[in-house]
Structure formats: structure tokens, C-alpha cells
Amino acid sequence: MSELRGVIISHAALAQALVSAVGAITGVDGALLAVSNDGCDSGALSARITEAVGAGPAVLFVDLPGGSCLTSAVRLAKGKADLGVVTGVNLAMLLDFVFHRDVTPAEAARRAADAGGKAIRVPAA
């Protein structure tokens, strides 16, 4: 299986900032691509995502569990086994993802959701 690519889809510049942060922390380049919904209707956003995904396989990391980024991502991934979708993207899940890309998109999406969720804590002040 070829290694997965991650495509982060977000409002404004969040996706690009996450790509930069992952690169700065891990030194891994090329595993993640950023797509912003700035200035896009659903058709234009779908075109941007499609271009970023390329031939796949890929996991689509979406910022919110609703809204234009999610609807475009799910429409694109519907019925395609080589695309997975996970929402609520955070830095922790992306750091885990870039080192675990030799699985199926569905497995990677589940693993990312688990890793991202575990990073949300309320530490003692």
C-alpha cells in the first residue's frame, strides 16, 4: 500500500498553519497539504480538495464537524475506499498521522480521531 497523504481542509489559514507546525516539529515534509475555503463556493472548494488529493489514497482532515469544509469533503469521499474523513483536526492527531501512514484511509481516520481526542485534557493548574 502506498503511503497516505493528509489533506487539511479549514477555514481561513488554519490548515496552512497546521502544516507548518507539523513540519517544524517532525521535519516530515510532503505528507500534508493545506486547503482553505477562503472565497470558495462548494464547487470551487471541491475543486481545490480534488487537486490536493490527486490520485490518492488520502485522509481528509476537516476543521469542524459541520459546515462547508465538511460537506465538500464528505461529498468527495462518498463511496471511495481510498479516501477517509476525520473532523476536529488538531496538531496532536496530525503528528501521529505523519508517522502512521501505512494503513488504509479508514484505519488512519479512526486512529487520528483517537489520537486527537486523547490530546484534549484539562491539566491541573
Added chain:
Amino acid sequence: MSIALYRVDDRLIHGQVVVGWGQPLDASFIVLVDDTVRASDWEQDLYRMGVPPHIEVIFASVDEALRRLPEWEAERRVGILLTGDLDTMAALARGSNRVGKVNVGGIHHRQGRSERLRYVYLTDAEAATLRAIAARGVDVTAQDVPTARAVPVGEFT
């Protein structure tokens, strides 16, 4: 309180609607008027995902919306009515005198459209549609979020 916002937004239900407008208006229901979405359970599930459980989402075709507008306008709760395109909102404005204000919240770039505002791109025909809605006595403005200035239709068409 009835429907507090009649909005045209090609992204339909998304953050600016649910959070940006929904929170200050204290909206309890959203009516999404779109014939395509009304016919697709899968699309409806997708749009429901972006809405917190305390907000009801109603999916309606144009015909259903025209029939049910009096009911929604008589609601004690605050609602938002959304269309994804100008033709749908124009059909509601033509078919009912309940539509007193139209908010243009987001119509994005597509071939043939030119930029009128940062978040509003229109063809000449679409600009004429907006002016025709306004000519019926409807207050048409563009405003993406509540904190922005409401731009009168004459300034962007």
C-alpha cells in the same frame, strides 16, 4: 419572534450561519430551502451534522416553503431561513409578502461573475435579480456577519 433572517448563502448551513448569526439571534430553528437537498436524506444528514442539537433544522422545497412561511412567521421561536441561490429567494419573495428583508451573506466566485464585495460575486443577471427583489419593497442588503456593515443593494449591484 418568527424568522429573523432571510439569507442567501451558497454554503448553506455553515459556521457563519450557526455561530455568527445563530448565537446573537438566539436562533432555535433553521429552515433550509433547497429542492435538491430536500430530496436527499444523505445531504440532509450532512447539513444536520453542523448544527447543535438545540437548533431544529427544517428542510423544505420552494413549494413547501411558500406554503409554510405563515406558520414559521407565527413561531414564538427565532428562526433563520436560508437559500443557496438568488433564484430560490426571488421565488419566495415573489410568492409571499412575508419576505421583508433579504440578507446576501455569501455568493462566491464562479465563471461569469464579477466581484461586488469580498464575499459577493454576481453576474449581471444575478445583480438584476437582486434589484428586482428590492423593487418589490424588500430591504436587500449584503452582510456576511452581524458585526459587519449592512451594505445596501444599490452599492453592490
